[in-house]
Amino acid sequence: MAVILSPREILERLVAFPTVSSASNLPLVDWVEEYLASHGIQAQRHYDDTAEKAALFAHVGPGVAGGVVLSGHTDVVPVAGQSWDSDPFQVTEKDGRLYGRGTCDMKGFDALAIAAMVAAQQQGVKRPLQLALSYDEEIGCIGAPGMIAAMAGLPRASVVIVGEPSMMKAVNGHKGTASFQVHLRGHAVHSSLLHQGVSAIMEGAKLIDWANQRNAENMAATPGTLASVFDPPCTTLHVGMIKGGTAHNITAKDCWFEVDFRVVPGEAVRDWQEAFTAKANEIAAAMQAVVSETGIDLTVGFDVPPLVPENDGPAERLVRRLTGDNASHVVSYATEGGQFQQAGYSTIICGPGDIAQAHQPNEYLERSQLAAGEAFMQALLAELAQPQRPE
Numbered sequence: 001m002a003v004i005l006s007p008r009e010i011l012e013r014l015v016a017f018p019t020v021s022s023a024s025n026l027p028l029v030d031w032v033e034e035y036l037a038s039h040g041i042q043a044q045r046h047y048d049d050t051a052e053k054a055a056l057f058a059h060v061g062p063g064v065a066g067g068v069v070l071s072g073h074t075d076v077v078p079v080a081g082q083s084w085d086s087d088p089f090q091v092t093e094k095d096g097r098l099y100g101r102g103t104c105d106m107k108g109f110d111a112l113a114i115a116a117m118v119a120a121q122q123q124g125v126k127r128p129l130q131l132a133l134s135y136d137e138e139i140g141c142i143g144a145p146g147m148i149a150a151m152a153g154l155p156r157a158s159v160v161i162v163g164e165p166s167m168m169k170a171v172n173g174h175k176g177t178a179s180f181q182v183h184l185r186g187h188a189v190h191s192s193l194l195h196q197g198v199s200a201i202m203e204g205a206k207l208i209d210w211a212n213q214r215n216a217e218n219m220a221a222t223p224g225t226l227a228s229v230f231d232p233p234c235t236t237l238h239v240g241m242i243k244g245g246t247a248h249n250i251t252a253k254d255c256w257f258e259v260d261f262r263v264v265p266g267e268a269v270r271d272w273q274e275a276f277t278a279k280a281n282e283i284a285a286a287m288q289a290v291v292s293e294t295g296i297d298l299t300v301g302f303d304v305p306p307l308v309p310e311n312d313g314p315a316e317r318l319v320r321r322l323t324g325d326n327a328s329h330v331v332s333y334a335t336e337g338g339q340f341q342q343a344g345y346s347t348i349i350c351g352p353g354d355i356a357q358a359h360q361p362n363e364y365l366e367r368s369q370l371a372a373g374e375a376f377m378q379a380l381l382a383e384l385a386q387p388q389r390p391e
Contacts, residue, residue: 002038004118007374008098010035010111011365012091014074015100021075021139024052028074032056032114032133039118043131046150048143053135055147059154060120060129066388067128068318068380069151069160069345070113071336073137073144076102082361096367103365105358109163109351109373116377125384130157137336140179140302144336148343158388159315162337163351165358166329168372170319171349173309173330175230176269176338179260179301180276182207187291188246188253197251198287198294201244204255207296210279211237211259226308227264229330235263235272258301262332265306273303305338307347315348322379323350331355350376 005013017028033043036058043058056074061067079088079101086092088101098108113131120129132151135143164171184207186200214237223233237259244255261272280296287294309330310316320326333355341347352369 004039004122005035005115007111007115007370010114011098011103011107011370014107014110015091015102016089018089019075019102020078021136022078025074025135026052026054029054029056029133035114036117039121041117041121044150044153046147048135048146053143055135055143055150056131056133057147057151057154058117058131060117061125061384062128063155064128065156065158067130067155067157068384069130069132069157069340070109070116071132071134071160071162071340072106072110072113073134073336074110075135075138076105076107077138077359079361084361086362088363093367097364098367098370099362099364101363104165104353104363105355106164106351106353108353108365108370112352112370112373112377113163116381119377120381120384123381123385125381126386127384127388128155128157129381129384130154134336141304141334141336141339142302144339148339158346159318160337160340160345160347161315161319162335162340162347162349164335164349165353165355166331166349166351167354168323168325168350168352168369168376169327169329170316170323170325171329171331172307172316173226173229173265174307174334174337174349175235175265175332176263176304176306177260177334178263178269178273178303179258180273181258181299181301182256182280183297183299184244184255185293185295185297186251186253186255186287187294188250191249191251194251198291199251200255201252203283203287204242204244204257206283207259207280208239208242208257211239224264224266226266229328230264230332233264235261235267237261237272260301262334263306265308269303269305273300304334305342307335307337307341307349310346313346315346318383319348319350322376322383
């Protein structure tokens, strides 16, 4: 008889795989696939273009529509440069906390979801339970769209639960995010001949100032209904790092920075990308009027749609029944939830842990949160053991 592991035991195995986004996640995928197979659950993979990473998805229960997807990601952020008090790739328990990279974000939920799949297979369910584990979420939710498309071969689920850390609260909305990697190509001359050169840094400053102006306008405006529940209640633009230049007395030949947009529901990420592109084109034209070889190159870094509150949609009703949480919660960070919703799934966020612990040294998950997650999964399985409710 195959061994049944507890969520804590599964978590220990998942954390032991150092699945930082710069590395392959295939060893973890191999282990999960083999563990599910040992319990008679067949999983499918969707590889990235390099075949070095894969998403994994599986189905338990009758081959009918109307089930629930448990969605998580397998990658974690790096530990380089962080000071840890214990091995980040080994679960260490202390004072009721489970320390380790990814315990909170989000291998704790992954462990709960894997355990729930095995329990559903053992106990039987009348409505399906599906598992969806993606790759490269941490670098822009890159892996989810292909996985979601590949899951079209499964019976269509009616609800997706994205298990990002929410303290097991029902989060029904988040901002969309997008970014551009910006490279300004200037023309270097001695700064005493400034009019003959093009400073990539000074021209880049104009783009950054445009972002500052938009932030000021957005902060001053009356927020729309969907935006008003967010903090801040508006779209924001941000540049966190910039580099370029050769010397203080030479006009900068190059300047690089990345700008990110955090867009409230009700506004289109694409509109903000187009507005930024138009401003970049305007500045580039002025640069080229001085020296034709100059210009601005924009490369899309990531593009993640918002999760729009569904106002008592199927996912929200289900999670509220299971948690008893009837309050309204939104977050400003992005998840794969918007991508599932964009694909037509009713979607909500609910998972163990506090997002404040994500990406931090000595990341941890409270044991009480893991226990709350187990209770949630037990309640979900009891729900799926009943005939589908009319919506």
